[in-house]
Amino acid sequence: MLIPLLQAAQDSYGYIPQLAMEQIAEVTGIPVAEIYGVITFYKQFRLKPLGKHLIRLCKGTACHVLGANLIAQTVADELQVAADETTGDGLFTFTVVACLGCCSLAPVLMIDEQTYGRLTPQKVRKVLRQYRQDAARSPVKAPAEEAAAAESQRA
């Protein structure tokens, strides 16, 4: 049962570190190469740690028709980050997903568990700047930074 193991690993680390892959290989007898093949086949799995906030931008059909491209471009411009990347300060990871299923609120994006709907480029910039400001006031270490620190300790 490889996929549930990978899901469990990702649940506890936020991504799948190489160490976890090796341990799963040891327990199951499935070669690491094959595990890597399964990981990269499914979109859910990540090989890199996440930023503090996960932005999921919906690119479903309804969102697309209502201007999701411009929203994506605005996020990328505002954060200076490409899709599937994490900002330099570890604050945001920006991903594009197929459909969040709240088509009547399109265009939509989610930051962590919070949904923002009926977006305009201006509204997106405002929301993102608010997160930046909040983060500046209460600097908390992002999981990405923590993971990096932990990795370097292990090494």
Add this chain to the structure above:
Amino acid sequence: MQEVLVGLGSCGIAAGGQKVFDRFSEILDSRKDDTVLKKTGCIGMCYREVLVEVVDRDGRKTLYFDVSPDKVDRIVEEHVRQGKTIAEWIVDPRESMAKQKRIVLRNCGVIDPASLDEYLGRDGYKALEKVLTGMTPAQVVELIADSGLRGRGGAGFPTGTKWRLAAAAKNSHKYIICNADEGDPGAFMDRSVLESDPHSVLEGMAIAAYAIGADHGYIYCRAEYPQAVRRLRHAIGQATEKGFLGSNIMGKGQNLHLNLKEGAGAFVCGEETALIASIEGRRGMPRVRPPFPAESGLWGRPTCINNVETLANIPWIILKGADAFKAYGTAGSKGTKVFALAGKVKRGGLVEVPMGMTINEVINDIGGGTTEGGPFKAVQMGGPSGGCIPSMLGNTPIDYEQITATGAIMGSGGMVVMDESTCMVDVARFFLSFTQNESCGKCTFCRIGTKRMLEILERICAGQGEEADIAKLSELGEQIKSSSLCGLGQTAPNPVLTTLRYFLHEYEAHIKHRKCPAKSCLALVDFVINPETCNGCGLCTKTCESGAITGEKKKPHRIDLSKCIKCAKCLTVCRQGAIEKR
């Protein structure tokens, strides 16, 4: 007793429903108010979320729309406590419900999905009891076959035939699988059913298991639907505890052990052999059929795979009979179909209509027409496997064969409305980029062919199309359709082929005149500043990387088109809406 129901499907939650619910629970006072506060699932009128229904002691129902936490106080004070309805906040559900027929969605937005008792109160598990006490498995199969129910996942294979094949297979173990891997962008029917009425799907599975002789089952649900996963897990626990699932169901000796399996994000896993591979823990890649899953499926055992909506129909058909179901629909398509109506339509949401209703009726009578009020240009049905049906074919009835004849497919139920501001070439490019990304890579034509098609479409949208491109797209499309193993590849070119068929002039405008008639492809439009609305704040000048925007402070600015690189950044920073596309 009075009831207050808050719609908490994913849409309702996204619109802020949880905060509304919390506010109600804060101020409703158990000493003062004889009122029960309840959560319910998707009411279906997504365009009016957050929805709150107040059911008075005499059974009178009042539906409030666009409820925010600050409106809650007045609803409690005036309606709950004084019995005075607030006319200006009331929405008449008939505005979109009048022409609908709810079979699959019979309990959605009516019951609390977390309450088994409420499901039982609406004839829940009565159908299961009926088949276990008074019908043989063969009788169940024949009843479903007689009803004319066809697979609601998209392809429309007759459910009775599927069950007959699985029932005929000889093996000591068989599996029933519920395909809840709803991956079409723009479709959320199955999610709403799972979130709002999970027991109807479980009951359908238990009946299917009895009919085909399965003792184990899986629900393969998208991991992107956390709410559905939670509610399913809860419902499975309840049903097992009460003896509707598990060993010796209702004391009749029938067993069904259900597992919930979360998908990991791969569109191709909606294909049945890929889904099976994924449950087995492998890369979800389709394989050649035969053998069909009914013969050799999960772990090599006979397996029957049905879609969520198909299964939710089953208890209703068993209780009301095949004739009641057949009363709705056309010669070849019986019953109802649920659609996720979205895009440029006034009243988007979840709708269930009898088969045979025309596309025009769905969009205009139920959806209220387009957002801007003009005519719709096209409607996209069937997601990435479907196609764009132009408004001139708006009288096409909802029927498997007739929709297929337009070049689209019935599909799982996504219905995205498009108007004059939607570029059809861009829509084709959008779907192709989706399927190209989701192709599992097994078949060469699907893997490389979709990539080549996408490159051509991207070139056309960027204003670099060539005259030969149209012929190339058709040729590649036909080749991919005929040379791919599974449904993904066989249908991937549909969005391109249907737009070529009905909107060839838009392709030609892009290629020959370097113009995008919908003003959607950025490379083919000119950006200008409207001097009437520009207040000269200078934000655009600061953002413009090519130095194309000039102007004095507090005076209208202008864009030098010879320098403009059409990046649209000015458009995204302007707070006045002064940047226009021409």
